[in-house]
Amino acid sequence: MSMSVSDDDSSMMDINTTPLIDVMLCLLILLIMTLPTVTDAVKLDMPRPNPDTQQEQRTAIEVEVDFDGTVLWDGAPVDDATLSSYFNAAASQANQPEIHLRPNRRVKYDYVAKVLAMAQRLGITRLGFVGQEQFMD
Secondary structure, three states: OOOOOOOOOOOOOOOOOHHHHHHHHHHHHHHHHHOOOOOOOOOOOOOOOOOOOOOOOOOEEEEEEOOOOOEEEOOEEEOHHHHHHHHHHHHHOOOOOEEEEEEOOOOOHHHHHHHHHHHHHOOOOOEEEOOHHHHOO
16 A cells, blocks of 8 residues: 655645644543632631721821922922921821822823922822822813
8 A cells, every 4th residue: 555646646635633623622621621629718817806906097188289380288388398398297207197199180290290209208108199080081
């Protein structure tokens, strides 16, 4: 039994891989179905909260940056030196207050970046942006 290979033979010499792929997919599905579900849970003994201890109330300070670059500390306009002294006083407290930074929608990023850099340089660790709903238009 020999096979002759010639140019005039128009029979196809390639292997049809479609049935092999079908068998592989069926085997993969059977493997997934027969795997046991993960039922192991990690048991942790977590400490119970003590109801006698009272939660510390952190104060929140509102810092607003107006559209023209004016910085407002709890509603009062402040200059850079006063803002720096307020940040120093807030950073030196043992229970550091939360600083809520509220930039105006039309303010240039340069003014906001200047306030953020000053806060970081002076040691403010609890700073967050508020009022983002104005940007959702």
